Amino acid sequence: MQDNELLSSVVKLATDAVVDVTIAMLAVAEFVLLVRLRVNSAVLIVAGAVVGGFTTLI
Numbered sequence: 001m002q003d004n005e006l007l008s009s010v011v012k013l014a015t016d017a018v019v020d021v022t023i024a025m026l027a028v029a030e031f032v033l034l035v036r037l038r039v040n041s042a043v044l045i046v047a048g049a050v051v052g053g054f055t056t057l058i
Contacts, residue, residue, distance in 0.1 A: 026051055 030044045 023051075
């Protein structure tokens, strides 16, 4: 039983790490878009909210 709990914990940590890295990469991409392409910040806020909603579901 302990092996299953350990495996479950490892999978949960790995999933959280992937989500955190994905969010960080998206934040960098949004910053680059804002600085380089001067995209409207409202567009980035909406995109961030959509991505945040999807990552919450994971």
